[in-house]
Amino acid sequence: MDRYRQSVSRSEPGCVVILLDRSDSMKLAWGRTGASLAVGAALAVNNILLDMCIKATTEVNAPVRHYFDVGIFSYGARVNTPGEGVESAFGGVLAGRGLVPLPELAEHPMAVREEPSIDLMPVSARMPVWVDPVHGYRTPMCQAIEVAGAHVFDWAAGHPNSFPPIVINITDGMVTDSPHDGASLHDWVKRLTSIETNDGATLFFNIFLSPFEVAEIVFPSDPTGLPAPGPDLFELSSPLPQPMIDNARVDGYDVQPGARGLALNVGRSTLLRVLQIGTRVPDRPR
């Protein structure tokens, strides 16, 4: 039976979780942007959240449709209880919340403010903001997967017929808390991706940011020759399911069989494109 074919609707909503690295190294400047990795990552996350809200907006005098439950969990510097750890990255009214239904997300950005263009065009626009750039401390990625996994587990149990949860990890560094609670990073990822709905296993994708301007590698199908930490992240990343392969090809990527949900050394606009490909699930069953 085909998997990863369930369309997203209000009766069968999807789940998107973004793990956002807020470690100290995210303070580094991102290529020629003049802004830090943390600023660029937060901008991309706010853009993808806005994209999702817009997609679920269908008519005047009608609420944003509940197509997704969304969680953003940061790891590294915490804001709500200062120190190192994992927390919900939402600010404002949603601070501390785990998975938030899309209509509620649309209602409660922490601010609406002038933000620069993600693709470095010399323009800016007023847009809603849910997540601020933050950096500090180390990279407790295992804890982040543990926290996200608990939310994903409960969600999958409550939505057995939905498209499986999509977890996207945005990071610039190496895990610093493996092993955590007796389990390695690989073990935590294995636990996460063993959570299933009837439509398939939880998807875990990785996007690695580099402050240096080096070649981008998007959706590789072979770990051989990938720059560090590419081979490790390749092993951790789920194979792209067919609907996302189709999305990527429509967006111009030459995706080969066996391609993983992995992007290395991406720029800001590619980060957003990968987030868009990774969060676009089937419109309708076929």
Added chain:
Amino acid sequence: MIHSRQVVFYASKHGNTEAEWEDGAAAAPADANGHGPRFAVADGATQGFGSARWAQQLVAGFVGDQGAAPDLTANALYHWVLDMQDRWRDDPRLAGATDLQRIKQANVGSFATFLGCELRDLAGPRPHWAAVALGDAVLFHVRDRTVVTQFPPIPADGFGSNPDGLPTGSATLADMIGRASFARGDLVAGDQLYFATDAFAQWIAATDLRDRHALWTTLAGLDHPDTFRRLVADQRAAREMTNDDVTLMRVWIDRAQAAYLVVCL
């Protein structure tokens, strides 16, 4: 002289309310100049903004409910759609739009597949239909439980891949109109015309290959909205029909005029 009489069946996507049906269907008798009757169905894009309004405006406009109905030529359709786009953008209901809704209206807009048909020469020597299609809404012309013409001729496994339709933005309109298909077919008393949006049309195309006698007997016998909805629910449950908004308009061609109007409450 032959006559037509029609009935429209529809069902919204499972999980949506009836008010969220984003297809459109309309019919109108011959106008004062003897043009028509006309029929149209349209399927608004789920991911668009104001798709139900767009689909319903297109079908109403085509049958002449919003100004002059367009001729079935590419040039006439182009100018007619420009007018429809202006009306859609200037809808007074948009006064209450939120920022998100304004962003989506401006940046995304909407899109709809479209199928329009006019019956001609019903009192003359060669009664026939003429139709225009953009996308995968389909006309099945049926005689004696056999498909005489399917327009557009999309195979059962070819639905969902056709990108054609009518947009709310003008940038791609000329290109789209250039891709419109036109067709016509001769009519005789006893014929039936079925207009279906994609999910139902795909099911018809697939079922016609398996058991056309049962298919057309079933569709000819639909006599109540609940019967239609049960059929749709059963086929969705059996995974034989895509869970999407569905619309079926059935037009009988007959020597007798309709003797009565049936209203199902």
